[in-house]
Amino acid sequence: MSTHKGIEEPSYLDYKGKYTGIRSWILSTDHKRIALLYLFSIMTFFIIGATLGLLMKFELIAPGSTIMDAKTYNAFFTLHGIVMIFAVVIPGLPAVFGNFLLPIMIGAKDVAFPRLNLFSWYLYVIGVLLVLISQFAGQQAPDTGWTFYAPYSFRTAGNMLPAILGAFVLGFSSILTGLNFIVTMHRMRAPGMTWLKMPLFPWTLYATGWVQLLATPIVGITLLMVVAEKTLHIGFFDPTLGGDPILYQHLFWTYSHPAVYIMILPAMGAISEIISTHSHKTLFGYKFMVASALAIAFVGYFVWGHHMFTSGMSGTALYTFSLLTFLVAIPSAIKVFNWISTMYKGSIDLQTPFYWAAAFLFVFMVGGFSGLILGSLAANVHLHNTHFVVAHFHFIVFGGTGFAFFGAMHYWYPKITGKMYDTTWANIGLILFFVGFITLYSPMFYLGIKGMPRRYFDYDAVFHAGNIISTMGSWILYSGLGIIILNLFASLKRGIPAPSDPWGGKTLEWTVPSPPPLENFDETPIVTKGPYDYNK
Amino acid sequence: MNKPADIHRDDEASKTGMWLFLFTEMLLFGGLFVVYSVYRYINPTAFHLAAHELSVFIGTLNTILLLISSATIAMSITAIQKKNKKLALLFLCITLLLGLVFLINKYFEWGDHIKEHIYPGSAILALRGQGDVLFYGLYFFMTGLHALHIIIGMIFIGVVSVLIYKDKINSGNFQLHENSGLYWHLVDLIWIFLFPLFYLIT
Amino acid sequence: MEPTESETHHIIPYRTLLIVLSVLITLTLISVLVTQISLGTLTVTIALLIAAVKSSFVLRIFMHLKFESRFLASMVVAVILIISAVIFITLLDYLYR
Secondary structure, eight states, X not given: OOOOBSBOOOBTTTOOOSOOTTHHHHTOOOHHHHHHHHHHHHHHHHHHHHHHHHHHHHHTTSSSOSSSOHHHHHHHHHHHHHIIIIIIITTHHIIIIIHHXXXXXXXXXXXXXXXXXXXXXXXXXXXXXXXXXXXXXXXXXXXXXXXXXXXXXXXXXXXHHHHHHHHXXXXXXXXXXXXXXXXHHHHOOOTTOOGGGSOHHHHHHHHHHHHHHXXXXXXXXXXXXXXXXXXXOOXXXXXXXXXXXXXXXXXXXXXXXXXXXXXXXXXXXXXXXXXXHHTTSOOTTHHHHHHHHHHHHHHGGGOGGGGOTTTTOXXXXXXXXXXXXXXXXXXXXXXXXXXXXXXXXXXXXXXXHHHHHHHHHHHHHHHHHHHHHHHSHHHHHHXXXXXXXXXXXXXXXXXXXXXXXXXXXXXXXXXHHSBOOOHHHXXXXXXXXXXXXXXXXXXXXXXXXXXXXXSOSOOOGGGHHHHHHHHHHHHHHHHHHHHHHHHHHHHHHHSXXXXXXXXXXXXXXXXXXXXXXXXXXXXXXXXXXXXXXXXX | OOOGGGGGOOHXXXXXXXXXXXXXXXHHHHHHHHHXXXXXXXXXXXXXXXXXXXXXXXXXXXXXXXXXHHHHHHHHHHHHHTTOHHHHHHHHHHHHHHHHHHHHHHHHHHHHHHHTTOSTTOHHHHHTOHHHHHHHHHHHHHHHHHHHHHHHHHHHXXXXXXXXXTTSSBTTBOHHXXXXXXXXXXXXXXXXXXXXXXXXXX | OOOOHHHHHOOOOHHHHHHHHXXXXXXXXXXXXXXXXXXXXXXXXXXXXXXXXHHHHIIIIITOGGGSOHHHHHHHHHHHHHHHHHHHHHHHHHHTO
């Protein structure tokens, strides 16, 4: 369905603009190139974070010190968290797939503010550099965990300032991306594409954009307050000066809980695209999917206290947060039902992205249910700060956002690169990854219930067996990851050329060539139908 | 003046983007208002007494200066729309001047406190008690962050003034000017709340 | 997608701006006078209410919100509500400890 004008327009990869070589990348304001800049940086930091995780698991294969001491372990889990949260999963899907696909999916040439887009990436790079500096400058690497809890975060000898400032700068990058996407969707939808004809992935990016915009500044100012504590002894969170450390936790989680919705909403959008296309069926309950995305973003703003149930909050706060936490699960459940209903009586095409989506449904549900358990006050008292929590968030964040990221990677790979990946290797990688993932994280539920604390480099011998299984899972996971990434790289050279629409998708990105030309469309499309128009 | 580039210009997008950025600024200060609410609730008497030490006169004067500057920048936009370049520049100059006087007042206000050894981290302040430490911590941090935004706003207005002088901003192309006005008004809005919360809670 | 006539060409008269300014200054002076009288907790409430009224003038006239899209005005309200909700819920902790 792509319109050709007789002259073959070069793809965005072959396009020759003002700059050549590396400058044509790092000075480009083309949303597609910026997406790839983000992809390259995010994958680099994902591999760094994953390697840290691998080494942490190796330390935990036996009680006592295995390959590192306690101080090093503390530094490792701190960096692992900072990198994974701020440099990988929060930017993740929006920065890579949002940047690449959003304009195309709404029929636009680019985002609303292309130069601001490039600036967001520069901020990302500065942010991660600051975080890395914290490791190598100063007396000691940061050891507070990615949560920077006060008062330890301003009393520790760890090199907190660059890490905190790095997180601040990364937050700014996130804010500007959200701002850009919101304005893009308000102003640049193609003629005929009303809000309710917009596909789910853009809708989830829209909801995410508001969360990025409205939640991130709160952690920004909180981090600045910690800097003021450390440098000026201002007293906001210092109990010796009248401050309340719990107030730090309130402010920190007021952002960091909505942050998990920044992580999961675009993932849910991508899964909606994949499931609809590979079921050759209209997405079930489109309006409910839109409404639930907005509901998750909104209600998610008010549940932050469930990270603080054992901190000493009042009873009233405890009940309020627990109730709201249960409520926010409802729109997520609606989505799961609608995904399954989409598949029901569809014409399923068993492609790699579909396998990722199916795996996502499983791990997301496990993660979600374990979240409800943690949201129950009585259970939380026992499970807080144990490995149960670690299992919960890895299932829902790594399982949720991570699986969706890899699903999206394979789904849109033909569009982005113009090549098809090797399906056999992709599926082998996926199987290894999935088996490794379940092996790595499932024991942690049990270990947590039995009482194994998190963020400790040592543990009681009674937890040994579970830890051995878990660590072996990390090896399987890591090798699956290796195969997946190597396959995607190798297919760049060796993959067969991809058509515009390899999957039979109905959204606008499948109407342009693979890879797309610089300005995406030869002529601005006029939209008459809704997305996912499969004639059932 | 309609170059082909103008066709791709979207003033509404630019304005929307600016408003979205203002939302982030509101939430940035919002976090500090959360801290203020909590510590005010816990230390009502100390806050009440400490507020007496601030000069209501200077606070009121600063409030009025900022309100006038808001009016002058709004008038500069009316002027540019009416193609009155000189008047627009005059109003912008007055806005900048008022901002400068605000900062000078702040400098003397802070100076008076610092002379008495009242500043974040000072031992004298710590001796006065936790309520005072928190009040002045919030006072310096919030008015300090606000002053930083005044400086940023003045730089923005300065840039806009140069562009008006060079006719790059005119009655057919003034969204950047409007955006600078929006930013300045936000700075005024924040002060409208800071003023009663620090000076009038006596 | 082009800006409509009313959006680009609406000009606020100088007179309106000056009237709003005098209202704002008057309200400021009132709030100072009111707080000189000790009315207990009511004093601060009144001061904040006056601040809210002043803000609505700045937002609606100076910042042109009265003439902007309903979406923008609703989002301003939403942001204020979110900040208030966060303050309220946080205070649920401190009020009931």
